[in-house]
Amino acid sequence: MRVMGIDPGLTRCGVGVVDGRPGAPGTMVAVGVVRTDPEAPLAERLLALDDGLRAFLDEHQPEAVAVERVFSQHNVASVIGTAQASGIALLAGARLGLPTATYTPSEVKSAVCGNGTADKRQVTTMVTRILRLKEAPKPADAADALAIAICHLWRGGVKARISAALNNSAAGNKESAR
Known part of the structure; x- marks a missing residue:
């Protein structure tokens, strides 16, 4: 399976x-x-992000898209920008009809490092080892995106089966109620 991970x-x-x-x-x-240019208007930045993600999708043809889930930070302005970027990332995959999934930072760290509180250096080291790379991917955002893709490869199938089972159970419960 080919997965595009997005940080x-x-x-x-x-x-x-x-x-x-x-x-x-x-x-x-x-x-x-x-x-994107931090000085550009927001709409232009979101469009540039969408264009860049579309180019990756078109060139590499993934079968699924995995995005790091936005979590609360102390800097509200940063969270808002990250949430907007996350929405564009999810939309980019959905627009092509690809399955999309989100993972918290601790889910990604746990999948890749075995420890949900691993630091960025540990994540980069493990991504380099898992993918048998000659050198660590840089910057950290790129290494994190690879970690998200690995997380989906390793955990996405289980997550999808659990979701399907819950949906089937809910559908069965509705039928029983009739």
């Missing part, structure tokens, strides 16, 4: 594409960062 950010949005399957080392297909 959303309004100024720097990390993007990584990985081929792989659960429990096995993956192969990095592409990695990069979509940048």
Whole structure:
């Protein structure tokens, strides 16, 4: 399976594409960062982000998109920009009819490092090892995007099966109530 992982950010949005399957080392297909001009109007920045993500999607043809879920930080302005970038990332995948998933930073760290409180250095080290790269991907946003893709490869199938089981159970409960 080919997954595009996205570490959303309004100024720097990390993007990584990985081929792989659960429990096995993956192969990095592409990695990069979509940048926007912090001085540009917001609408132009969001459009530039969308254009950059579309280019990655068109070029690498992933089968799924995984995005880091926005979490509360102390800097509200930063959270708002990250949330806007996250929405663009989810929309980019959905526009193509691709399955999309979100993961919290601790889910990604736990999947890749075995520790939900791992620091950025540890995540980058593990991504480099898992993908058998000669050097660490830079900047950290790019390494994080690869980690998100790996997380989806390794955990996305389980997450989808649980969701399907819950949906089937809810549908069965509705039928029983009739």
